[in-house]
Amino acid sequence: MAKQGTLLVVDDNQNILTSLQYLLSEYFDRIITLGSPVTIPSLFRQESIDVVLLDMNFSSGINSGNEGLYWLREIKRLRPQTQVVLFTAYADIDLAVTGIKEGASDFVVKPWDNAKLVRTLQEAYGKTKGKRQAAAPSEQAGGSMYWGNSQAIRPLRMLVEKVSSTDANILITGENGTGKDMLAREIHRLSSRHTKPLVTVDMGAITESLFESELFGHVKGSFTDAHADRVGRFEAADGGTLFLDEIANLPYHLQAKLLTAIQKRSFIKVGSNTPQPTDIRLICATNRDLEEMVRKGEFREDLLYRINTIHLHIPSLRERREDIVPLAKRFLAQYNTQYGRALEGFEPEALRKLLDHPWYGNIRELQHTIEKAVILSEGNELKADCLQFSAAQHQPADDTHCPSDDMPIQTLDEMECSLVKKAIDQCNGNLSQAAAQLGVTRQTLYNKMKRYGI
Numbered sequence: 001m002a003k004q005g006t007l008l009v010v011d012d013n014q015n016i017l018t019s020l021q022y023l024l025s026e027y028f029d030r031i032i033t034l035g036s037p038v039t040i041p042s043l044f045r046q047e048s049i050d051v052v053l054l055d056m057n058f059s060s061g062i063n064s065g066n067e068g069l070y071w072l073r074e075i076k077r078l079r080p081q082t083q084v085v086l087f088t089a090y091a092d093i094d095l096a097v098t099g100i101k102e103g104a105s106d107f108v109v110k111p112w113d114n115a116k117l118v119r120t121l122q123e124a125y126g127k128t129k130g131k132r133q134a135a136a137p138s139e140q141a142g143g144s145m146y147w148g149n150s151q152a153i154r155p156l157r158m159l160v161e162k163v164s165s166t167d168a169n170i171l172i173t174g175e176n177g178t179g180k181d182m183l184a185r186e187i188h189r190l191s192s193r194h195t196k197p198l199v200t201v202d203m204g205a206i207t208e209s210l211f212e213s214e215l216f217g218h219v220k221g222s223f224t225d226a227h228a229d230r231v232g233r234f235e236a237a238d239g240g241t242l243f244l245d246e247i248a249n250l251p252y253h254l255q256a257k258l259l260t261a262i263q264k265r266s267f268i269k270v271g272s273n274t275p276q277p278t279d280i281r282l283i284c285a286t287n288r289d290l291e292e293m294v295r296k297g298e299f300r301e302d303l304l305y306r307i308n309t310i311h312l313h314i315p316s317l318r319e320r321r322e323d324i325v326p327l328a329k330r331f332l333a334q335y336n337t338q339y340g341r342a343l344e345g346f347e348p349e350a351l352r353k354l355l356d357h358p359w360y361g362n363i364r365e366l367q368h369t370i371e372k373a374v375i376l377s378e379g380n381e382l383k384a385d386c387l388q389f390s391a392a393q394h395q396p397a398d399d400t401h402c403p404s405d406d407m408p409i410q411t412l413d414e415m416e417c418s419l420v421k422k423a424i425d426q427c428n429g430n431l432s433q434a435a436a437q438l439g440v441t442r443q444t445l446y447n448k449m450k451r452y453g454i
């Protein structure tokens with residue numbers, strides 16, 4: 001069976017810790033040992049732990065198991081999804097029952113039987129996975145968010161677990177394809193608003209003329225095409241979460257209208273005079289540097305302060321290389337199911353190739369690469385030859401994906417990207433003018449900017 005998950009063993013007997021580390025490292029990805037439970041809270045702030053094997057008695061002379069029960073409650077309070085297996089030298093059935101009522105997943109008596117201990121811990125790990133899947137039924141078959149275990153992602157995960165249950169406005173930043181949209185959905189799922197709607201608005205896709213009607217709704221007859229009352233996105237999201245994606249694309253003169261609605265927690269429908277209260281949790285996302293935009297006078301500072309009560313930055317895939325292979329394996333399983341394939345894994349050269357690639361298109365690029373490779377593969381292993389990287393994503397997203405002017409233009413994509421960038425530069429960032437100069441609609445320009453990571 002493949003090694004998986006992070007196990008924490010807490011026991012004040014160093015000999016036990018050493019022998020368990022030796023025994024269990026064959027079955028778990030990572031084993032962390034603690035000689036005392038007092039550092040459990042700080043450890044939980046830094047690490048993502050799936051299963052804890054917890055000794056019940058720590059203070060010498062007091063073998064009532066109460067310390068164990070206390071730490072069991074603490075662990076469940078800190079991270080309810082972590083599974084706790086209680087570990088005691090005293091076969092006390094009452095204590096076991098109390099522990100299980102308090103949320104422990106099982107109980108192992110010392111001296112232990114190796115095979116039984118391993119089985120119990122593996123079953124506990126299985127429950128963690130089961131819980132994660134049950135919590136996101138609509139996102140099964142590989143569609144659910146994978147957090148990973150890299151150093152770069154851990155602080156973000158801790159922060160998300162802390163802030164999801166609050167109503168604080170959240171700004172998510174990160175390069176294209178890092179999973180901003182996915183994180184917004186995850187925060188909604190973890191929040192108390194999860195039974196209410198999550199309404200997503202792509203700010204780059206809303207035309208200026210329809211901005212107010214889209215966001216706040218309109219009443220019948222308020223303009224020529226208003227043949228009936230329309231519910232806006234603020235109203236549709238009432239009680240739930242409003243996710244404004246690509247917030248940097250909102251034109252400057254419309255930013256004040258959004259700010260007013262957020263500040264007053266109410267909006268006025270087009271054609272009405274009556275403010276309507278709204279109860280939304282706001283999440284915004286962008287791949288742009290909003291502070292830089294504020295400095296350049298392209299984004300309102302007061303709006304920035306309103307939307308970024310909590311700022312969550314998703315690291316690029318380049319900064320979390322340990323997560324590449326686990327993510328690739330998930331996508332392999334997902335596309336095996338989708339395309340009826342039975343690829344069992346990656347040949348070693350394919351894994352090397354995945355690790356060597358810079359992934360400027362981040363998780364989206366990895367996902368598309370694996371999808372293509374699954375379709376192309378023959379046999380029961382995914383071959384390195386089938387991993388074809390997309391030309392448009394060979395440049396870092398920060399520099400945009402375009403080649404510089406003095407570089408030879410190689411593909412139509414690169415040429416188009418270069419032209420789009422040039423038009424925006426020449427129009428000093430005025431997207432309406434840039435769209436006009438390129439002979440496309442503003443909407444088409446947004447789509448192209450999104451595609452090339454501009």
Ligand SMILES: Nc1ncnc2c1ncn2[C@@H]1O[C@H](COP(=O)(O)OP(=O)(O)OP(=O)(O)O)[C@@H](O)[C@H]1O
Nearest residue numbers: 144145146175176177178179180181182287363364
């Ligand atoms: N943590 C993750 N686990 C699994 N899949 C992920 C994860 N993050 C992103 N993906 C997948 O990668 C793709 C891109 O994710 P998403 O659309 O959330 O990125 P984004 O940062 O919002 O991109 P953009 O800035 O281009 O809008 C999606 O298909 C999503 O399912």
